[in-house]
Amino acid sequence: MFSKDEPIALLSDAAAIMTHNTSCHIDSEFRYTLFTIFYSVIFILGFIANCYVLWIFSRVYPARKLNEIKIIMVNLTIADLLFLVTLPLWIIYYYNRGDWIMPGFLCNVAGWLFFVNTYCSVAFLTVITYNRYQAVTRPIKAVQSSTRRKGIYMSAAIWIVIAGSTLYYLFGSGVTEEKIGSSNVTRCFERYDSTGDNKAILAIHMIICIIFYIIFLVILGFNGIIIRTLLSKSAQPRRSARVKQRAFWMVCTVLAVFVICFVPHHLIHLPWTLTVLEVWQKENCLLRQQLNDAHQVTLCLLSTNCVLDPIIYCFLTKKFRKHLSEHFKSMKGSRKCSKQTTEIVTEGTIPLTYIPGATMRN
Numbered sequence: 001m002f003s004k005d006e007p008i009a010l011l012s013d014a015a016a017i018m019t020h021n022t023s024c025h026i027d028s029e030f031r032y033t034l035f036t037i038f039y040s041v042i043f044i045l046g047f048i049a050n051c052y053v054l055w056i057f058s059r060v061y062p063a064r065k066l067n068e069i070k071i072i073m074v075n076l077t078i079a080d081l082l083f084l085v086t087l088p089l090w091i092i093y094y095y096n097r098g099d100w101i102m103p104g105f106l107c108n109v110a111g112w113l114f115f116v117n118t119y120c121s122v123a124f125l126t127v128i129t130y131n132r133y134q135a136v137t138r139p140i141k142a143v144q145s146s147t148r149r150k151g152i153y154m155s156a157a158i159w160i161v162i163a164g165s166t167l168y169y170l171f172g173s174g175v176t177e178e179k180i181g182s183s184n185v186t187r188c189f190e191r192y193d194s195t196g197d198n199k200a201i202l203a204i205h206m207i208i209c210i211i212f213y214i215i216f217l218v219i220l221g222f223n224g225i226i227i228r229t230l231l232s233k234s235a236q237p238r239r240s241a242r243v244k245q246r247a248f249w250m251v252c253t254v255l256a257v258f259v260i261c262f263v264p265h266h267l268i269h270l271p272w273t274l275t276v277l278e279v280w281q282k283e284n285c286l287l288r289q290q291l292n293d294a295h296q297v298t299l300c301l302l303s304t305n306c307v308l309d310p311i312i313y314c315f316l317t318k319k320f321r322k323h324l325s326e327h328f329k330s331m332k333g334s335r336k337c338s339k340q341t342t343e344i345v346t347e348g349t350i351p352l353t354y355i356p357g358a359t360m361r362n
Helices: 030-060 068-084 087-095 104-137 141-147 146-166 199-231 241-276 285-305 307-315 318-348 356-361
Strands: 173-178 183-188
Touching: 030 068, 030 087, 030 141, 030 285, 030 307, 068 104, 068 307, 087 104, 104 141, 104 146, 104 183, 104 307, 141 356, 146 307, 199 241, 241 285, 241 307, 285 307
Parallel strands: none
Antiparallel strands: 173 183
16 A cells, blocks of 8 residues: 555655755754644643543442443553654754664654644544434434443554554654764654655645545534534523533644644645655755654654643543543642641640740740
């Protein structure tokens, strides 16, 4: 399915594209600082948030009582964590200005998990959206069809299709040597061979982008129907304002994840690929540099889904939200109690000069 010389679609960020037939030398120097800082923040926030989510799930829901939507949520969290554990590798890579100083197989693992996380996240969010669509428009049917087995089969299918179709990146050669000035650097999943036949590479990139656009339009349609149903006076008149508000927030959060994380990258990715392969605007160095700069920014935005995904869970399950609220209240109460105890101890302390015995000894 994939060309042997094709680097990962999402990680080939044209770090230092030296074209063969033009004088263009495209490199986004700012990316070394940007990725080092941004990935460090994402790693800290995302790792804490997703580990906390799994901790809450383990306390609130027994494994055998997880239904379809909760199984999907757990799998989405696992996908995020698998990518987050590779972020230290990318931080080191960009800190060393795009020089992979670690063993080559770690480059393959990091690149493969980047791709897997991106499209598993898209797939799981799509399933969550469809599940909520059914819950709002066909609540009785949704309850009857939502089973633990269905969630397991659906999750397994997503993992097998996405992870299995990209196994080449795990076992192929991900690192390439590049000479910059008087020194050699080792790149990880960067650069295209623009001198070869790149029709297969271009076709794969186009298919990926087209499939994503279709999925995004489907999600827009489902969420539009959800909003229309919630606003309809004739539909479920007993629905409380609080439930409606949570449903609206869930829709807005899912759309925000797509619009912030995935849409910008896929809008830029196809024209960027055309310029990298020198199929389009080959002589326009300024446009190529601008697209490459934009591509770096969209790659950063792509990783923010690991931080935004946990927010969705707050609007999906009542128990999760209740446990989260109670935990924060208990933490707040503990701090307040500790503060009051400190104040009481401080106020109750009697200076030595006021102790009768001390006064008499003086």
